[in-house]
Amino acid sequence: MTSGTGSGPPTIVSIAERAGVSIASVSRVLNGLSARRDTEEKVRKAAAELGYVPNSVARSLKGGRTRQLTFAMPDIGNPVYVAMVREIQAVAKAAGYRLLLHSTDAVTEDELAVVRSLAERTSDGLIICPIRITPQHVEAIAHATAPVVVIGSPPPDAALDCVQADSVSGAQKAVWHLADTGRRRIAFINGPLDTVPGRNRDEGYRKGLADHGLGYDPELTAATDFAVTAGAAAAHELLDRRPDLDAIFCANDQLALGAAQTLHARGMRVPEDVAVAGMDDTLLARAAWPPLTSVDLGSAERGRIAAELLLERLREAAEAPAERTNSTSSTSSTDDTDVPPPAPRRTTAEPRLVVRESTVPARSV
Amino acid sequence: MTSGTGSGPPTIVSIAERAGVSIASVSRVLNGLSARRDTEEKVRKAAAELGYVPNSVARSLKGGRTRQLTFAMPDIGNPVYVAMVREIQAVAKAAGYRLLLHSTDAVTEDELAVVRSLAERTSDGLIICPIRITPQHVEAIAHATAPVVVIGSPPPDAALDCVQADSVSGAQKAVWHLADTGRRRIAFINGPLDTVPGRNRDEGYRKGLADHGLGYDPELTAATDFAVTAGAAAAHELLDRRPDLDAIFCANDQLALGAAQTLHARGMRVPEDVAVAGMDDTLLARAAWPPLTSVDLGSAERGRIAAELLLERLREAAEAPAERTNSTSSTSSTDDTDVPPPAPRRTTAEPRLVVRESTVPARSV
DNA sequence: GTGAAAGCGCTAACAA
DNA sequence: TTGTTAGCGCTTTCAC
Numbered sequence: 001m002t003s004g005t006g007s008g009p010p011t012i013v014s015i016a017e018r019a020g021v022s023i024a025s026v027s028r029v030l031n032g033l034s035a036r037r038d039t040e041e042k043v044r045k046a047a048a049e050l051g052y053v054p055n056s057v058a059r060s061l062k063g064g065r066t067r068q069l070t071f072a073m074p075d076i077g078n079p080v081y082v083a084m085v086r087e088i089q090a091v092a093k094a095a096g097y098r099l100l101l102h103s104t105d106a107v108t109e110d111e112l113a114v115v116r117s118l119a120e121r122t123s124d125g126l127i128i129c130p131i132r133i134t135p136q137h138v139e140a141i142a143h144a145t146a147p148v149v150v151i152g153s154p155p156p157d158a159a160l161d162c163v164q165a166d167s168v169s170g171a172q173k174a175v176w177h178l179a180d181t182g183r184r185r186i187a188f189i190n191g192p193l194d195t196v197p198g199r200n201r202d203e204g205y206r207k208g209l210a211d212h213g214l215g216y217d218p219e220l221t222a223a224t225d226f227a228v229t230a231g232a233a234a235a236h237e238l239l240d241r242r243p244d245l246d247a248i249f250c251a252n253d254q255l256a257l258g259a260a261q262t263l264h265a266r267g268m269r270v271p272e273d274v275a276v277a278g279m280d281d282t283l284l285a286r287a288a289w290p291p292l293t294s295v296d297l298g299s300a301e302r303g304r305i306a307a308e309l310l311l312e313r314l315r316e317a318a319e320a321p322a323e324r325t326n327s328t329s330s331t332s333s334t335d336d337t338d339v340p341p342p343a344p345r346r347t348t349a350e351p352r353l354v355v356r357e358s359t360v361p362a363r364s365v
Numbered sequence: 366m367t368s369g370t371g372s373g374p375p376t377i378v379s380i381a382e383r384a385g386v387s388i389a390s391v392s393r394v395l396n397g398l399s400a401r402r403d404t405e406e407k408v409r410k411a412a413a414e415l416g417y418v419p420n421s422v423a424r425s426l427k428g429g430r431t432r433q434l435t436f437a438m439p440d441i442g443n444p445v446y447v448a449m450v451r452e453i454q455a456v457a458k459a460a461g462y463r464l465l466l467h468s469t470d471a472v473t474e475d476e477l478a479v480v481r482s483l484a485e486r487t488s489d490g491l492i493i494c495p496i497r498i499t500p501q502h503v504e505a506i507a508h509a510t511a512p513v514v515v516i517g518s519p520p521p522d523a524a525l526d527c528v529q530a531d532s533v534s535g536a537q538k539a540v541w542h543l544a545d546t547g548r549r550r551i552a553f554i555n556g557p558l559d560t561v562p563g564r565n566r567d568e569g570y571r572k573g574l575a576d577h578g579l580g581y582d583p584e585l586t587a588a589t590d591f592a593v594t595a596g597a598a599a600a601h602e603l604l605d606r607r608p609d610l611d612a613i614f615c616a617n618d619q620l621a622l623g624a625a626q627t628l629h630a631r632g633m634r635v636p637e638d639v640a641v642a643g644m645d646d647t648l649l650a651r652a653a654w655p656p657l658t659s660v661d662l663g664s665a666e667r668g669r670i671a672a673e674l675l676l677e678r679l680r681e682a683a684e685a686p687a688e689r690t691n692s693t694s695s696t697s698s699t700d701d702t703d704v705p706p707p708a709p710r711r712t713t714a715e716p717r718l719v720v721r722e723s724t725v726p727a728r729s730v
Numbered sequence: 731g732t733g734a735a736a737g738c739g740c741t742a743a744c745a746a
Numbered sequence: 747t748t749g750t751t752a753g754c755g756c757t758t759t760c761a762c
Contacts, residue, residue, distance in 0.1 A: 009486075009510060012757095013755080021732080023733090023734095024732070024734080024735095024757085024758080025731085025732060027756070027758085028758095031757080034731075036732085039731075051484075053484035054485065054756080055426075055485065055486050055754090055756070056487045057425045057426045057486055057487070057754085057755080058738090058754070058757090060422045060738095061420075061738050061756075062738055062758090077447065077648075082447055086442055086468070089441065089467075093468070098465055098467075099465065100433075100464065100466075101454060102463075102464075103454050103455070116418075117418075119416075119418035120420065121374075121420050122422070145374060228651070257652050261654050264654055283442075284648070286593065287619075287652055287653065288653075288654070289629055289653070289654050377739070377740065378739080387749045388740085388741095388749090389741085390748060390749075392742085393741095393747090399747075400747070404748080419740080422740095423740040423754090424739080424740060424741080425740095426739080426754050426756090427739080427741050427742090427754055428740085428754085429754075
């Protein structure tokens with residue numbers, strides 16, 4: 001009963017009617033395909049007059065692509081992830097993709113749901129940053145219906161595209177720096193040891209000490225939550241136990257901030273009495289007093305790399321959609337979903353030490 | 366040539382074939398409509414075996430809704446916007462909507478493009494947080510093809526849904542607090558005066574002083590950029606000019622952080638010698654040493670309110686799609702796009718002073 | 731170069 | 747209750 005004109009937003013049908021051509025011609029002109037001069041003019045004129053804007057949903061349905069990417073991260077309040085979002089958004093935008101954001105609150109079930117929801121074809125690809133990577137994650141990602149890039153460190157045998165941080169050598173670098181600047185009793189406030197980051201940073205700390213011939217002393221270490229108050233409390237503990245410590249290395253900036261606050265509260269000078277270093281190089285590091293030396297584990301870089309890798313996978317998929325070639329023509333037993341996957345790529349972002357005044361006194365402010 | 370089975374992801378057609386029913390029955394069962402017991406079972410079984418997941422794009426095309434919301438903000442690196450994103454994401458998720466993120470870098474052209482892109486029907490509604498609201502913004506938003514909620518303060522005559530901050534009374538509250546705690550020479554480091562926030566904060570500062578019988582002294586004020594280093598520099602200037610000042614109120618936390626750093630660098634104690642207060646109550650405020658008193662202008666709250674308002678508009682639009690009723694049946698002159706708009710709603714988030722140790726010495730730490 | 735027509739996967743009106 | 751059918755708006759053969 002709809003006449004096609006006057007109801008709802010303009011479509012190619014409205015344009016076709018107004019221009020007196022077929023919808024096919026409209027489509028062609030609008031997509032820059034060849035058309036006779038006057039056809040093109042009529043169509044463009046009608047489209048302009050009607051204020052036509054193509055319906056992206058219809059386009060997606062036809063084309064099988066949404067031009068949307070999804071990024072799923074644990075917590076948008078965390079500056080580390082914000083840095084990733086920022087880069088991903090920029091890369092996506094530049095490539096003509098929109099960015100869909102998911103906050104999983106680090107709940108495994110949520111993360112898995114996001115991966116599975118790729119089957120809804122709401123987005124063309126996913127970048128996911130899980131807090132821990134379980135076998136279920138690996139399984140779900142391996143069977144995902146669209147390209148997935150993981151920001152994190154899956155088990156070595158997992159065949160996934162991923163972008164890792166190297167927190168081992170990151171921690172190591174921080175310890176080197178502290179040792180290089182004359183510190184000898186370097187304490188370490190770590191996060192939970194039952195997490196991958198926790199274990200890695202511990203390893204880096206030990207390596208760093210060993211590299212400089214410094215012994216590992218359990219009394220100089222603490223493991224707690226990744227939070228400012230936890231850092232403050234841990235620092236108190238350490239100082240009570242070992243008042244002679246001359247540096248505190250922390251597994252992230254928030255812990256470092258807490259440690260620095262404790263030092264202030266106890267009337268100790270940073271860095272003269274005790275040097276403090278953190279990790280992640282968030283805006284907190286720059287904001288602290290004194291500004292914190294910190295190890296940039298490359299959040300921004302990982303975000304960028306992940307996005308670029310994902311885009312590459314999408315390009316590949318677009319160029320080689322001939323997955324089912326060479327199979328028996330129309331036998332009903334085609335249930336297998338085995339597709340030769342492109343060799344998974346593992347990239348690692350190189351950590352970068354950013355030296356500020358919490359470890360090296362400023363010459364001039 | 367496609368048989369419907371075995372190629373590509375399962376669709377209702379594959380299910381129908383496998384279950385030996387029509388696609389309509391499949392659709393019904395899958396949407397929870399009534400069906401005979403065994404039909405339902407057959408369908409569910411087939412769907413499960415095939416690992417069927419509905420294609421959201423096709424659904425959107427049919428239903429005219431994408432179940433996506435867009436949030437456009439100037440800079441995802443800014444904690445104020447991060448707080449908004451967080452809340453918006455939560456509200457959207459709870460209501461079954463996905464969140465599309467746009468970073469406009471505060472470029473007006475980009476902002477307008479986002480509003481106009483609503484015509485592509487990629488998302489059902491938009492929350493936009495423009496840095497300045499121009500007449501073009503008002504115009505574009507008024508003619509948008511989907512509901513838009515503005516976070517910010519459009520001109521009073523603009524008929525837009527919006528959620529405002531009250532930075533005037535926020536600044537005022539901060540000054541009150543400083544005066545109440547005995548400060549008399551309260552300096553003010555503001556952002557650029559040619560922005561709405563800048564002007565409002567200045568107004569609040571003056572009002573606050575007046576309320577307490579304190580005179581306005583231009584020598585005690587500075588206007589600069591919203592950045593840590595700018596705050597530090599401005600504080601130096603103020604202290605050179607007026608070494609007797611006993612408080613510095615700053616138009617945001619970054620400026621306050623910079624001011625605090627300058628005070629430390631000059632060997633002055635916070636808050637004993639000079640109290641410092643900021644605005645926005647970002648995580649920087651809590652991270653600073655001492656922790657900064659700050660005025661929470663309700664970023665999180667504004668985000669939440671905006672999202673809820675937008676959802677309400679969407680509900681209204683869904684319930685009353687009878688815009689074209691009572692018009693002449695099929696006259697061709699139905700070009701007008703005048704639709705009686707629901708009365709625009711203006712909400713204001715109440716500022717909240719958060720007192721910390723940068724203005725009031727801690728009793729015990 | 732252009733138009734008619736066939737879908738993309740789904741929902742909903744209408745018949746049976 | 748169930749099946750047939752007509753679209754949602756678009757792109758893309760395939761004839762003409």
